[in-house]
Amino acid sequence: MVTSSATAAPHAVRVHLLKSEKALEVAFSDGKTFRYPAELLRAESPSVQGQGRVVSGRRHIGVMSAEPVGNYAVRLQFDDLHATGIYTWPFLHELGRNKFARMRRYLRALRERGLSRDPPKRGVRRTPPARAAQGAAAAEACSRDRQRGRICVGALGTLL
Numbered sequence: 001m002v003t004s005s006a007t008a009a010p011h012a013v014r015v016h017l018l019k020s021e022k023a024l025e026v027a028f029s030d031g032k033t034f035r036y037p038a039e040l041l042r043a044e045s046p047s048v049q050g051q052g053r054v055v056s057g058r059r060h061i062g063v064m065s066a067e068p069v070g071n072y073a074v075r076l077q078f079d080d081l082h083a084t085g086i087y088t089w090p091f092l093h094e095l096g097r098n099k100f101a102r103m104r105r106y107l108r109a110l111r112e113r114g115l116s117r118d119p120p121k122r123g124v125r126r127t128p129p130a131r132a133a134q135g136a137a138a139a140e141a142c143s144r145d146r147q148r149g150r151i152c153v154g155a156l157g158t159l160l
Contacts, residue, residue, distance in 0.1 A: 011089045015066060015074055022062045024076070026092055034096025038063045039117065042078050043106045044095060045085035054106075056115035 014027040022038040038061050045055075058080070065077045069086050077083035095102060110117060 009090050010093050011071070012074070012092070015068075017063055017066045019062060019064075022060070024063055024066060026089075026096070028089070028093055028096075030093075032093070032096065034092070034099065036092070036095065036099065037103075038078065040095070040099060040103055040106065041076060041085075041087070042080070042082060044102060045082065046087060046091055047082070047085035054109045054113055054115065056110055056113075056117065057119040059117040060119065 008029075010028040010030040010032070012026050013029050014025075016025040016027075018025055018035075023035050024038070024041060025033065025035045027033040039058050041063065042058050042061050043055050062079045063076050064079050067075045067077075069075050073086045073088040074092075075083065075086050107117070
C-alpha cells in the first residue's frame with residue numbers, strides 16, 4: 001500500500017538549535033513549526049534511562065548539540081551531558097501539539113514529589129519532605145535531651 005504525503009506522518013523539514021534561547025525549533029512537512037524549551041525536551045526525554053523518571057533542577061538547561069539520526073530523528077546532547085534520548089519526528093510533532101499540557105504535567109509531578117525546577121544551590125543538598133520531617137523530629141528530640149543535660153550525637157557522629 002502506498003501512502004500519500006497527505007496521510008503520511010509529518011517529518012522535519014528544518015531543525016534549528018537556538019542555543020541563546022535554550023530551545024529547539026522544528027518545522028514539519030505539514031506546515032507546522034514548534035519551538036521546544038530545552039527544559040521540556042530534557043524532562044520528556046524518550047531515552048530508556050529517562051522513562052518514568054521526573055528530572056528536577058533543569059530550569060536553566062541548554063542543548064549543546066543536535067545530531068540527525070538517519071532521516072527519522074534527532075539526538076540531543078544537553079549541557080548536563082544527557083545524550084541518550086533519540087527524539088523521533090512523530091514524538092516531537094506530538095510534543096509540539098501538546099507542549100503546554102505536557103509542561104503542566106511535568107510541573108505537577110515536580111510539585112507532588114517536593115522537587116523544584118531550579119538547580120540546587122551549591123553546597124546545599126535538597127532533602128525530600130519525608131526525610132526533612134524525620135530530621136525535624138530528631139532535632140526536637142535532641143533539643144529536649146540537651147535541656148535534660150544529655151549529649152546528643154547526630155547521624156554523622158557529630159555533637160549536636
